[in-house]
Amino acid sequence: MPLKKKKNKKIKKSQLTKLINVSDSVLAPTVQMPLQTVTQRISQAIENGNNNQAKHWLLQVIEQCPNEEEPPVLLMNLLSRNREINEAELLAKKILRLYPKSAEVLQTVAAFYRGINRIEDALDILNSALPVAANKCAIYRNIAFTYTTMGNTEEAIKAFKQALAINKRDIYAYWGYLRLDIKNFPEALIEDLQQVLQACSNDKKLLAAGSFTLAWYYEKRDLQRYWKYLHIANGAVDTSAEYISTAGQNNHRLFSAEHLAAQPAAQPPEQRPVFIVAPPRSGTTLLEQILGAHHLTKGTGESLAFNHAVNETCKAHRLTHAIKDWPDEHMPEYAELLNKSFLRFPLIKEAKGHVVVDKSIENFKFVGAILSAFPQAKIIRLRRHPLDTLLSCYHQFFESSYDQLFNLDALANYYLEFEQQMDYWETAYPNQIFRVKYEDLVGQPEGIIPELVKFCGLPWDDACLSHHTNVGTIITSSDIQVRQPVHTKAIAKWKHHEKYLAPVINIIDPVYPLDQY
CATH class of the missing domain: 3.40.50.300 (P-loop containing nucleotide triphosphate hydrolases)
Structure with missing residues (x-):
């Protein structure tokens, strides 16, 4: 499934003016500032790719604001994206204990577990989220994606249909459903999707997902339409930045057959x-x-x-x-x-x-x-x-x-x-x-x-x-x-x-x- 920006449960307005003690680094002095200012700095750091700084601030916020769900969810996503798996696993266990009925937390942890192949755990967590989730469409969609990774097409399609029955504007449900059954995908749903796309042209991620879906539908039906939607889809995501080559950046002069360290003839499988x-x-x-x-x-x-x-x-x-x-x-x-x-x-x-x-x-x-x-x-x-x-x-x-x-x-x-x-x-x-x-x-x-x-x-x-x-x-x-x-x-x-x-x-x-x- 493509990455999608998480719409985390927002920190209560009454908490935003709360003063907390933060430092820019382990050795830097601690200063007091409003929680709102800290959260803005965290968002800016993540946007700029300064993940270590964002992580440092998030840990301080979590320690001083233990009742807020958004900071641990942000940290969970950050650790998962950076492949800091050991820390992410520990955090997952902690926030499941703290927020056992938070649909946002449950979805976040389930997505992480799916990403590290703990599929059954992910499915159990998503099913436990259904009774407490306000947005049941998103839960059904994530259940469907989880079944897809397991190869259980029948259950995946069933869950995608349940998601669309709740919300016909869920573009990612169309995307996942069509991938599983392009040949038999209902034409009526294509018409629905085209109408939905007209209303979300300003959201590039949704425009891309919907346009890819339409491109795949038309690939063997109408080649010109296929490329039309393919260009729209890729154009919505493309940053138009010039590609920067990194070829050679890891070519150390010691990397050659002559410099391989002498090793015993027999090695265990993991080696x-x-x-x-x-x-x-x-x-x-x-x-x-x-x-x-x-x-x-x-x-x-x-x-x-x-x-x-x-x-x-x-x-x-x-x-x-x-x-x-x-x-x-x-x-x-x-x-x-x-x-x-x-x-x-x-x-x-x-x-x-x-x-x-x-x-x-x-x-x-x-x-x-x-x-x-x-x-x-x-x-x-x-x-x-x-x-x-x-x-x-x-x-x-x-x-x-x-x-x-x-x-x-x-x-x-x-x-x-x-x-x-x-x-x-x-x-x-x-x-x-x-x-x-x-x-x-x-x-x-x-x-x-x-x-x-x-x-x-x-x-x-x-x-x-x-x-x-x-x-x-x-x-x-x-x-x-x-x-x-x-x-x-x-x-x-x-x-x-x-x-x-x-x-x-x-x-x-x-x-x-x-x-x-």
């Missing part, structure tokens, strides 16, 4: 993780499910566990996130902390005794750091035809933190960055990166999948050829497609849309000729 590296919509969820079907592995989806490890290392040693600037003499120490922080991440801890299969979207930036922390890790570079990849990206409603995915020019430049970064890593580690084409994976699964399993250092398991019969929770935009057997239907879809993809072709073709893919 041999598999990282699938590819742009979004390249087939990473499919490949993760194929490898994750093996009895010795555990798929962790887009866990962002290594991002978490980098953040923890930066905090512990006061480093910047530009790994190329980390001092040479301390790299072994940093690699050790990266290793420990990754293994402590909740989703990774749950996989203990298994080989982790991770497909986080930003892993391509950290390949050198990954192999320094885990010298026996396996890197799989998955490639799909660039035009199919980028068409599929433009077709999807991604989380708002990936602004480059809502603009065709920026998408093309993002693709170039990815390819150039991975070319660099393949040069640095020629024997530790396995390159595979999506088209070969789905076209010749009986030949390619055994090669991949062997590369990962695993014995053969027939389950890898029938992954779709045992798919668990999926929290990505591929949550529906991956539950099907391997197929070739998504190959060369770009040929039907070539004239609309001219901006992408003009950027990519001079650098990576498309006829040589």
Whole structure:
């Protein structure tokens, strides 16, 4: 589900003038100021991306205003977004005790649990929120999204219908319902959605969600309308900011095969993780499910566990996130902390005794750091035809933190960055990166999948050829497609849309000729 701004229960007006003691940092002096001023500063800090400052102020507000629901909900969302999972879990338990009948708190904690694969817990919490929620439509919608991640399409559609029966203006309910059953989606609901969209043209998120829904409906019915609504949807989210390349920012001079630390020949499974590296919509969820079907592995989806490890290392040693600037003499120490922080991440801890299969979207930036922390890790570079990849990206409603995915020019430049970064890593580690084409994976699964399993250092398991019969929770935009057997239907879809993809072709073709893919 795309990110949506939370409409938190507001702090009572009578409390806004209350004076509280706050400091700008742990060492700064404490001063008194009205709660209203502090909340304004928190909002500004979050808007500016100064999350640590916002977190520091929120903790002080929560301590001095224990009866207010909004601050812990804000902090819960902040910790979840920053993947500070351990702190978020502790806070979730605390606010469930403090506000057991708050629908806002229950929804927030349920969304967090769904994000870390605690699906049954999320569902239990949402069901407990129904009797106390004023906005039952939102609860039913979130129940539906939770069933969707479980692959329970029948219950998901039922819950989406219940949401729309309560409120026909709930655009996210249309969005979720249509994704599950485009072929049989009632035309009357499309007419209702078009009317609803006319009334919310000023809300960019709702305009995007509704326009994506209409685009998907018309994809196989009217190509011109499909692209009309696709442009409206992406344009509503696109920041129009120039895409800033970060290629090379993590290319430390010590990242090469020669500098890998000597390791014992045999390592426990948790020290041999598999990282699938590819742009979004390249087939990473499919490949993760194929490898994750093996009895010795555990798929962790887009866990962002290594991002978490980098953040923890930066905090512990006061480093910047530009790994190329980390001092040479301390790299072994940093690699050790990266290793420990990754293994402590909740989703990774749950996989203990298994080989982790991770497909986080930003892993391509950290390949050198990954192999320094885990010298026996396996890197799989998955490639799909660039035009199919980028068409599929433009077709999807991604989380708002990936602004480059809502603009065709920026998408093309993002693709170039990815390819150039991975070319660099393949040069640095020629024997530790396995390159595979999506088209070969789905076209010749009986030949390619055994090669991949062997590369990962695993014995053969027939389950890898029938992954779709045992798919668990999926929290990505591929949550529906991956539950099907391997197929070739998504190959060369770009040929039907070539004239609309001219901006992408003009950027990519001079650098990576498309006829040589």
